[in-house]
Amino acid sequence: MAITSTSSSAAFSKAAIAGVVGVLAVWSAVLPQSASPRFYPDDPLWTDNDRVADASKVVEVEDSNSYDFVVNTLGHPGELRDVRALNVNTVDEVPDSSWFTNRIGRNAMSTESVRRGPDRAERINVTGWKVSGGKSAGVQPGFRMTDAEGQIYQIEVDPPSNPEIASGAEIIGTAFYHAIGYNVVDVYPAEIDRDALVIADGATIRDPLNGRRRQMKKYDLDNVFNRAARLQNGHYRVLVSRFASGMPLGNFRYYGRRPDDPNDLVSHEHRRELRGARVFGAWLNHDDSRGINSLDMLERTNGRAWVKHYMFDFGSILGSGTVYAQRHRPGNEYMFEQKPGWLTMATLGLYVRPWITIDYPDVPKSVGRLEAARFDPVQWKPEYPNPAFANMRPDDAFWAARIVSKFSDAAIRAVVEKAAYTDPAATDFMTKTIIARRDKVVATWLNQVCPVVDTTLSADGTLAFTNAAVDAKAATAPERYELNWFRFDNATDQRTPVGEAMRVTAGSARVPNGLTGDFVGVNITAVHAQQPGWANPSTFFFRRASGGWSLVGVERGAQTSAPTSARR
Amino acid sequence: MPRVVVLCVIFLSFVSSPASAQEPQTREEADRRRREQQAQDPATYKPNGLERALDFAEDRAIFLLDREGVHPKLGSLTTGSGFAYGVGFRDRDLFSNKGAVEVWAAGSIKRYWATEARLTFPRLANNHLHLEAWGSHRDYPQENFFGLGPESNRDDRSDYAIRTDHFGGRAGVRPVDHLLVGAGMEYLEPRLGAGQNDRYPDVPVVFPPSEVPGIDSRSDFIRSAAFVEVDYREPINAKKGGWYRFDFSHYDDRTTDQFTFNRFDADIRQFFGFLAGRRVIALRLAASTSDTEAGQTMPFFFMPTLGGNETLRGFREYRFRAPHAILAQAEYRWEIWSGLDGALFYDAGKVADQRSDLNFKDLESDYGVGFRFNTNSGVMFRVDAAFGSKDGNHLYIVVGGVF
Helix, strand or coil: CHHHHHHHHHHHHHHHHHHHHHHHHHHHHHCCCCCCCCCCCCCCCCECCCCCCCCCCCCCECCCHHHHHHHHHHCCCCCCCCCCCCCCCCCCCCCECCCECCCCCCCCCCHHHHHHCCCCCCCCCCCCCEEEEECCCCCCCEEEEECCCCCEEEEEECCCCCCCHHHHHHHHHHHHHHHHCEECCCEEEEEECHHHCCEEEEEEEECCCCCCEEECCHHHHHHHHCCCCECCCCCEEEEEEECCCCEECECCCCCCCCCCCCCCCCCHHHCHHHHCHHHHHHHHCCCCCCHHHEEEEEEEECCEEEEEEEECCCCCCCCECCCCECCCCCECCCCCCHHHHHHHHHCCCCCCCHHHHCCCCCCCCCCCCCCCCCCCCCCCECCCCCHHHHCCCHHHHHHHHHHHHCCCHHHHHHHHHHCCCCCHHHHHHHHHHHHHHHHHHHHHHCCCCCCEEEEEECCCCEEEEEEHHHHCCCCCCCCEEEEEEEEEECCCCEEEEEEEEEEECCCEEECCCCCCCCEEEEEEEEECCCCHHHHCCEEEEEEEECCEEEEEEEEECCCCCCCHHHCC | CHHHHHHHHHHHHHHCCCCCCCCCCCHHHHHHHHHHHHHHCCCCCCCCHHHHHHHHHHHCCCCCCCCCEEEEEEEECCCCCCEEEEEEEEECHHHCCCCEEEEEEEEECCCCEEEEEEEEEEEHHHHCEEEEEEEEEEEEEEEEECCCCCCCCHHHCEEEEEEEEEEEEEEEECCCCCEEEEEEEEEEEEEEEECCCCCCCEHHHHCCHHHCCCCCCCCCEEEEEEEEEEECCECCCCCEEEEEEEEEEEEEECCCCCCCEEEEEEEEEEEEEECCCCEEEEEEEEEEEEEECCCCCCCHHHCCEECCCCCCCCCCCCCEECCEEEEEEEEEEEEEECCEEEEEEEEEEEEECCHHHCCCCCCEEEEEEEEEEEECCEEEEEEEEEECCCCCCEEEEECCCCC
8 A cells, every 4th residue: 555655656746747847848948048148248358368277288289391281281170161250359350369469450550660560679789699509490591599698599591692581571571460460579680790609508409410409510500601691791691580488389270279278269260360361471472371480489477377379480471482582383372282283284284374474573682582463362372271261251351451451651661671671672672562462452352341440329329430441542432331220139139120221422320210229230331333342241239338339349241150159 | 746846946046047147247257267167178289190200200300311310222223223222321420511421231122232331521622622432332133235236136135243342532623613623533343243134144145255345354443534514503403504514534454454445425414494494494415435445445334325214215224335325315394283293205315336426317216204203402203104116115113313
């Protein structure tokens, strides 16, 4: 009897639990989910605090040239996905981080600031420094020196065939990439008296012919200066690069994450500043944009370790091939690209790749091989596929092109003059060519989406905006803008259209009647016969704030579904 | 029943909460939590096998052709030796980087083998003086011999073995860039024997000794030589420029005084690049002639030869042999990818018993196609297929270039 009673009770309990769970399941399904809102109260964030977690366990990862080439050429590393960059803030900009610091793109920079770049000193004098070791990597001949305070510098020479070519490129590239926002080391031109050099006790070099580390000897310096352009006074012009502070961790990659860095949340191929580097690379012909030309350093702040990411080695940009004038292929075709290769093979060379016929202007040897007439920003390529570049979308390119547009002619000339070319014709040609390439880059990539920027919504309901392409003289004004307003539910991510499509010809409009709520948005396209890309909409979200509206969100182009982590 | 109620209360309080207490309230907080979460589960980067291998190879300069220290010795030992492999050691540090010593030994799949020690000072006197000394032993057990003169017959193929010790030195002066003028002396001890290829008869079986001068020789020689070399190729694996070399050698028979002779070799190579150097026309004209004093004879194994992967590619190695020879080669090379060229080639040449016959009449010829894996410093590996000769088609897979 007792047994029967127990069985009945258990059966009842099971049935009750099953019933309750069923009801609760239905209930939970109809309840609003507690998902993350589209916009947090602190959006948009302009600083990504990627030093918050201690990264002291990070270990060095130094890729070899051959592995970087093989894996990127044949391996297709990383993810190729049409998804918005995962590290942008809600207004589609890159927040300051260990990777990038907004400079000319967000705040006006004086010509002098752009020219000066990261430099801590106006000029540098290596007299009294000691040679402290060999150079660790790269094709450019060089060595290391240490100043009286123990700061290490890398010294590199220019090739006899093209004096000033690599040092000039490095100085120009460093200044531009710094103003753009990347971390770079300061570099200086200097003059060295070979006979005055002293090798420090304990200086070592990794023998380039067998890889073994050994004591550095006088002939190691001879090997450097035998391949160096000499000045008329018998000295040598050299490039002096200051070593970054911290502990070297090798290079970063343009794909994946550093698994041992807790602050590295976003796959690198989906970082906006790495995708957009394709635009900067095209502009300045930085065909050497690859992982091995980057540097991670472990720094400490307030006792906590974090990784700082540097771009470096700009000696092969513009017309320089570092130890010779740049060849025809770099910038135009990958080192290994199947289709043109097979075509050339099959036709016994009768098929001529287009870049072979580029007629480079006759310019001073310090410039190398550079031109703007045949330059096509879209077709430009680095030495081999770059996963971040492959993921670049119109919104990434727009972000980068807008930064490029901020470099004035005067700023460009000032940067080129910093290279201190002996021949004024080199300075003139370089300046004109960089300006011409800038104009092409801007005209190409500011016009692939509706280039409406600087959008504001005043308390009285007046929308104002400007056109980045028109402002940059990359396009004429459109025939009209078309605006579609909507009410936005921040919790559910739902947009409810309000009013009819609005057409305006200037950069202002009134909010339609009936548009209420804490969040509103407007979708803007532009009609221009020569700019079909302007039909690719830009969308702006505003949040009601005390005394008016604040811009809280920007989307450019049609958005694909993105994972939660992308919704920033 | 009470357990059910408790469960319901917990569940309802969880799902009906407008915002769970676990949800971050700001973007910064959300990001911080993700980083802290990741910090709790750190992973260490583990390089894969390919990465480790390439890193090691690059770190130790394994791919470097002129690697310092112990290095592999790959390639052929001589025309027709087959692929050879061995080990070498190179040290430039011995003389404060002014000179280099290199020793190597290698054997081939056809049982050829050689060893050599060489001491080189390439950049003395501010790069104006070049000094070199060497000693070597070469053992070539199955060298082809088809007879002497332009009318030699393919069906008369026979073979012989030759073992030679060399000791010598030379000095070169660079008075101006691109020009090297020099002289040298070498002691040679060639010793001949029966060929080791069982598929073909030995030379004496096919040819009487009177038709093969030197076949019974056991002479030692001193070779005195002078040379002029002009080299303005750009780069070494040339896309433009030229390389010209003229060698005059006097071979003095120190043993029997029967085989003393003079030999003169001229080799002119010119390269015309176009389409940004991605297409190259390469031309070569080489000639060799010799003379002897009265009562002297030139031994057959010192005569110029044609045939094989470097000369007439439509013919067997050493297919033609005589005291005089002329060779003309033309190649059209086109770059397919960086590091890989295609080539169409044409070879023509002949050997002659008399210097007066050294002209462009009645040349043997062939044509073909090839592929070259190269760097700016030279061709590492090539495949040439030759057609159109009276001796049929030939395929060569060779370590090294042709010219």
